[in-house]
Amino acid sequence: MARRRSVIAGPAARALALASAATVAAAALLLAATGTPARAQTTSAPSNAILAATPYMGWDVYLAGLGGAGETTILQEASLLKSTGLEADGYDIVWLDSGWWQGQRGANGQIVVSPSQWPHGIAWLAATLHANGFKLGVYTDAGATGCGVNGGLYGHYQQDINTFASWGVDAVKVDWCGGAAQGLTPSVQYAQIHEDILDNSSHRPMLLDICDFLQPGQGPTNPSFAVSAFDSYSFGPDYGQSWRTDTDVGTPGDVPFSSVVRNLLADATQPLSAGPGHWNDPDYLAPGQGMTATQFQSQFSMWAMLAAPLMLSADMRTISTTALKTLSNKEVIAIDQDPAGIQGFQVPGSVSGSGSAWEKPLADGSYAVALFNSGGSAVTVTTSTAAIGMPASHSFNVLNLWTGARSTTTGTLSATVPAGATVLLKVSAG
Secondary structure (H helix, E strand, O other): OOOOOOOOOOHHHHHHOOOOHHHHHHHHHHHHHOOOOOOOOOOOOOOOOOOOOOOOEEEEOOOOOOOOOOHHHHHHHHHHHHHOOOOOOOOOEEEOOOOOOOOOEOOOOOEOOOOOOOOOOHHHHHHHHHHOOOEEEEEEEOOOEOOOOOEOOOOOHHHHHHHHHHHOOOEEEEEOHHHHHOOOOHHHHHHHHHHHHHOOOOOOOOEEEEEOOOOOOOOOOOOOHHHOHHHHHHOHHHHOOEEEOOOOOOEOOEOOHHHHHHHHHHHOOOHHHOEOOEEEEOOOEOOOOOOOHHHHHHHHHHHHHOOOOEEEOOOOOOOOHHHHHHHOOHHHHHHHOOOOOOOOEEOOOOOEOOEEEEEEEOOOOOEEEEEEEOOOOOEEEEEEOOOOOOOOOOOEEEEEOOOOOEEEEOOEEEEEEOOOOEEEEEEEEO
């Protein structure tokens, strides 16, 4: 069972940690009454600041099926992120996705949110989350409308960015449904949004997630390669902290392992575009939505090898203890968060049937090695310290990051890997 921790000290925190929706709503009111600031402070980032120096981590509502959720549910999910220890493990962005705003605007064009969905407003939500150690992310689109029911930025780029900043928002996901429908050009629109974030009236640093998720020819707009997710690496590092590299891994409740493997391979095509402050994004982590526990452990292992953003998208009220144990493995998180910021890649010549070996050099001189099996039956995967480029040594220490087993080798790295599984190793000179 995942460990439990208190949310914050004080009666408001104890109330927020309770399970029922009604109690969480009462806790929200209590937080408001006990001094949580009504608006977030604005901050100025130093000129040399790097947002997302390591891949960002957090939780998103989309695959959790909570796109239309409001204040009470979001606070409840955040409380569970805190009490299970995931927030302390680094999952500290609470990200609202399509459905948090339905496109309503006031007389001056300003965003107007539903008072029934957000009775205290988004600035209050941001301040409440900040007081509990979280950041807040919001969703929008480069076009006038978003995917689903959400509104978009088009015609209000600077105005909406200024609004987000004044609310205390920390991260902005900009989708491409509306942009594609209007025939816009991703590199042009995302460059403008990047500049508007830099120029926001509150001088607030905000992370930009570029979400052109379309494959070439996908959907009603049939985009070409040049305006699809496959080309985002060509401009993404200049404008965003992350960019999508393939279409969605699935829909709420339906994330097949085959789609995870597809996104892994697409993400792996441009490893040199990633690094501190800018990351390839293969989409969300999705436990319990079509994958077995073993397959999800593989997704988590391989996302760590890719130095991908670790964004969990599952309902915290129903997530399994097995998934929580996977998500909280500190050794695997450390592979993803390694300060060298190198995206892992396939070891040349290591592919055999459904098996392949992957390597990721780490800042301390050791290597992460993943022996990955994408298929439906066990396969032996083999590589060596020479093949991954490690300097010669009389022996090497090997730590299995899932079992904790330690061993030594003179160079061979090999395992029989079950169907859909990943043997994740940390290898260092003896």
